[in-house]
Amino acid sequence: MEVDQRKTxxxxxxxxxxxNRHHGEEDDCKQEVVFxxxxxxxxxxxxxxxxxxxxxxxxxxxxxxxMKDYQTLQKKFHDILHQQQxxxxxxxxxxxxxxxxxxxxxxxxxxxLSLGRKSSPELVKKDKRCTTPPTKSSEGxxxxxxxxxxxxxxxxxxxxxxxxxxxxxxEETKDEAxxxxxxQKPPTPKRSGDDQEVSQQNPTKKTRVSVRVRCDTPTxxxxxxWRKYGQKxxxxxxxxxxxxxxxVSPTCPVRKQVQRCPQDMSILITTYEGTHNHPLPxxxxxxxxxxxxAASMLTSGSSxxxxxxxxxxxxxxxxxxxxxxxxxxxxYLPHSSISPSPSCPTVTLDLTxxxxxxxxxYNYRSPPMTNTFPPRYSTxxxxxxxxxxxxxxxxxxxxxxxxxxxxxxxxxxxxTQTQENIYHSYMQNKSMMANATTNNQHSLQPxxxxxxxxxxxxxxxxxxxxxxxxxxxxxxGGIGVQGGGEKSCQNVKMEDTFPVFSSFPSTSxxxxxxxxxxxxxxxxxxxxNSQAAGSNSLPFSSSRSKSTSPENSRDHVV
DNA sequence: CGACTTTGACCGGCGC
DNA sequence: GCGCCGGTCAAAGTCG
Numbered sequence: 246m247e248v249d250q251r252k253t254x255x256x257x258x259x260x261x262x263x264x265n266r267h268h269g270e271e272d273d274c275k276q277e278v279v280f281x282x283x284x285x286x287x288x289x290x291x292x293x294x295x296x297x298x299x300x301x302x303x304x305x306x307x308x309x310x311x312m313k314d315y316q317t318l319q320k321k322f323h324d325i326l327h328q329q330q331x332x333x334x335x336x337x338x339x340x341x342x343x344x345x346x347x348x349x350x351x352x353x354x355x356x357x358l359s360l361g362r363k364s365s366p367e368l369v370k371k372d373k374r375c376t377t378p379p380t381k382s383s384e385g386x387x388x389x390x391x392x393x394x395x396x397x398x399x400x401x402x403x404x405x406x407x408x409x410x411x412x413x414x415x416e417e418t419k420d421e422a423x424x425x426x427x428x429q430k431p432p433t434p435k436r437s438g439d440d441q442e443v444s445q446q447n448p449t450k451k452t453r454v455s456v457r458v459r460c461d462t463p464t465x466x467x468x469x470x471w472r473k474y475g476q477k478x479x480x481x482x483x484x485x486x487x488x489x490x491x492x493v494s495p496t497c498p499v500r501k502q503v504q505r506c507p508q509d510m511s512i513l514i515t516t517y518e519g520t521h522n523h524p525l526p527x528x529x530x531x532x533x534x535x536x537x538x539a540a541s542m543l544t545s546g547s548s549x550x551x552x553x554x555x556x557x558x559x560x561x562x563x564x565x566x567x568x569x570x571x572x573x574x575x576x577y578l579p580h581s582s583i584s585p586s587p588s589c590p591t592v593t594l595d596l597t598x599x600x601x602x603x604x605x606x607y608n609y610r611s612p613p614m615t616n617t618f619p620p621r622y623s624t625x626x627x628x629x630x631x632x633x634x635x636x637x638x639x640x641x642x643x644x645x646x647x648x649x650x651x652x653x654x655x656x657x658x659x660x661t662q663t664q665e666n667i668y669h670s671y672m673q674n675k676s677m678m679a680n681a682t683t684n685n686q687h688s689l690q691p692x693x694x695x696x697x698x699x700x701x702x703x704x705x706x707x708x709x710x711x712x713x714x715x716x717x718x719x720x721x722g723g724i725g726v727q728g729g730g731e732k733s734c735q736n737v738k739m740e741d742t743f744p745v746f747s748s749f750p751s752t753s754x755x756x757x758x759x760x761x762x763x764x765x766x767x768x769x770x771x772x773x774n775s776q777a778a779g780s781n782s783l784p785f786s787s788s789r790s791k792s793t794s795p796e797n798s799r800d801h802v803v
Numbered sequence: 804c805g806a807c808t809t810t811g812a813c814c815g816g817c818g819c
Numbered sequence: 820g821c822g823c824c825g826g827t828c829a830a831a832g833t834c835g
Contacts, residue, residue: 472806472807472808473807473808473809474808474826474827474828474829475809475810475826475827475828476808476809476810477824477825477826477827479824479825480823480824480825486825486826488826488827492806492807500826502826804835805834805835806833806834806835807832807833807834807835808831808832808833808834809830809831809832809833810829810830810831810832811828811829811830811831812827812828812829812830813826813827813828813829814825814826814827814828815824815825815826815827816823816824816825816826817822817823817824817825818821818822818823818824819820819821819822819823
């Protein structure tokens with residue numbers, strides 16, 4: 246590629262020279278000046294090309310590193326799957342009685358970050374059958390991350406019912422019932438016999454993952470197919486809340502609620518409930534994995550925080566334990582909160598900016614918001630946003646995406662951080678957690694937050710989660726801009742701006758949210774169009790719009 | 804004609 | 820027990 250470019254530049258040079266020759270000698274001086282100018286320009290261009298080439302190589306190296314990490318993780322994942330399969334078979338053979346408890350315990354022990362794929366026993370078997378790792382082309386982010394609860398407190402039993410992959414239990418009930426499970430046709434006239442609730446046996450403990458994205462479009466494209474089945478105007482929010490059901494599989498229990506933030510209409514709150522029990526399109530794996538991973542983190546966080554002798558008060562931090570190679574890594578999330586009665590735990594992935602200078606003066610956790618929506622359930626906020634203004638949040642340097650200018654918002658996607666640093670962060674984090682638990686402090690020191698953030702972002706699992714989240718938002722957008730002719734938020738070609746994103750699994754769907762998010766995040770220069778266009782398409786009212794609503798063009802295209 | 808959206812009605816949970 | 824409210828259903832309408 247670079248050679249070609251060099252050739253072309255040389256050709257252009259020659260052509261220019263010839264052109265100069267052809268033009269005669271009447272204004273030689275002029276042409277000479279022009280020629281020198283052009284030469285300088287060419288030199289500059291060549292120099293720039295060299296830089297680009299270097300950058301290319303760096304990015305390639307970085308990509309290779311990511312791929313290596315991916316493959317090693319995948320290998321580990323399959324090993325673990327093998328181990329668990331063996332153990333489960335031994336348990337199953339040992340316990341031939343129809344006693345469910347051991348299996349349920351197993352399920353509760355395993356909180357799988359399925360990355361868009363359900364980790365049901367069926368799929369595990371499938372995965373085992375095909376011993377070769379899934380090809381990336383078909384599976385996309387087929388990488389599975391696992392979380393194993395090592396701390397089984399008294400609350401863990403209860404937490405097992407809020408397994409973030411409820412269809413695991415669902416699958417169990419289905420298998421044991423020995424009949425095909427129909428989601429919305431309960432045999433009894435009881436209407437609310439929701440599949441999920443039946444399967445979970447504890448409907449009040451459904452884990453929800455709420456994703457807050459700055460988005461001008463009616464819905465956020467997560468790559469999945471959704472069918473709208475209802476709309477309500479919730480009290481206290483003038484914006485209607487839309488209810489969607491996953492239609493990829495008729496038995497899929499996943500539902501999502503889409504609602505605008507009443508304080509900031511540009512913020513779209515998408516709440517996911519349940520886990521897909523079917524293979525997802527590549528484009529959908531990212532968000533699904535993010536939500537399931539976040540739900541897993543919440544589960545682990547609430548189980549660990551349950552051991553807190555004083556969990557009744559709203560803590561400003563939540564300890565998450567992510568495992569890396571079955572080693573627990575505590576992750577401390579500042580600003581997360583847990584309510585005393587977590588009847589419906591919710592993880593909030595805040596992909597918006599905290600302090601927005603223009604359109605979003607309110608933060609999710611700001612008092613007006615919390616007044617509007619009192620934390621009825623346990624909520625955990627994973628704030629991926631920069632604490633500073635989002636005017637210039639993203640920069641690529643050495644293949645590393647620094648989202649945000651300061652340390653708080655700096656997300657290191659690459660594996661540039663050494664294990665030493667991870668360990669350091671881990672130790673920092675540990676001591677910090679000790680301080681947090683002993684002092685029960687409500688105001689975190691900046692360096693503490695920084696350390697926590699570093700610890701979080703240094704964790705490969707969290708990186709994966711984050712990468713998945715941002716991939717669903719960013720990576721999709723790049724292709725989406727190409728594929729869709731939709732008017733808003735197509736100012737930025739992500740692949741041009743962030744070449745590495747082209748290597749991420751992406752979809753042909755148009756994601757106006759994605760580009761919108763980055764339009765606003767990247768620079769204020771590109772946000773005018775998206776906002777102007779987006780204001781027309783905001784679902785403030787139940788406007789019927791097959792043509793205007795990108796839901797059809799985005800969510801329903803695989 | 805099938806898939807999807809819209810929208811009013813219905814149901815169950817929860818608080819008073 | 821009653822009313823409110825969130826969530827869901829299902830008939831009707833719309834669109835390609």
